[in-house]
Amino acid sequence: MVKTIATVALALLSSLGHAGEMLQGDAVAGEAKAITCGACHGADGNSVVPNFPKLAGLGDKYLLKQMKDIRDGRRVVAAMAGQVDNMSDQDLADIAAFYDQQVRTPELADAELMELGRKVYMAGIMERKVAACSGCHSPSGKGNGPGGFPGLAGQHPEYIAAQLKMFRMGYEDPAGRTNDSDSKIMRATAFELSDKEIEAVASYAAGLR
Template identity: 75%
Template structure:
């Protein structure tokens, strides 16, 4: 293993082991509190529009952190402005519990992009020291809920690609996405990827079938 790949793996493990406890959520209460989320993310968290992420089955810990980051200004999302500003941590934990309890619908991969996307996802890009996505998000795309790594399988390719490009921008530009942690794992990874590789791996991820 390349030294920098080993470093990324160790940093990811350290982050997972050192993350503080998150509030437990009530899925039933969260369903009612998520009423304003339905227009973009769907009744069950399976959005119809590919620019809006599917929240179903994404992972409670990850969902809660992202909503807290949006509320507290660590992750600016223009379309989310005002949506969670007045919600407490318990409100957000309940919403996260509701969406995480839902089953995600599957997607389709572009056949022309599958070969490259599979290579990047499962093996990384060794010559540029890009780690395999499967190391954190699992070979099947189910993620690692306790560590806070989201389940990606079946997610919209357009959304995945857009977020990777925002992470890539955030490597050097604070107007990009910068809430991936002090270790900058996502920013560093995306920074070393081309548009073609990003779009291929995003398409491959969309074709991974979510499992309960």
């Protein structure tokens, strides 16, 4: 079973993290291009409203992929409608580079959810073939920039939970989130998690330092 989980994690590393050839972003240019983004995500990428993810330190490869997916219709985010439609790949790479250089503000984990959240994040759930989140997002929650896996530490726990539920829906319903990878690793993982487990692991991940 451990071997199965490790194999799934390796498949994710080779598929979800693959976003094609990485453009070199210019953070200075990106700061100017990201001015309108600040209305929702904060001038430094630290949004104050949980509906909007913190982009600071998210990882330029991951953020570039998400913006391209939104622009090209592979990921539907109502609040982003029209925001990146007219941006080139280079524009998006510059914005991604700018936000990746920012420092994310911390969040606090819910003490009552700590034990369950730690178990799911660090060890997964073997009997349901749920891979440990730490395998791709790192034990410290800092993610894997070169692999294209976002850092979760300091992200709004409400946002993490909402995305896990969207991936869970996307496992069977295209109205959910489906832009993880051909292996459907995030969809398959989230599909096996209960609401309580999602809330717990989201809280734990957000509170990592």
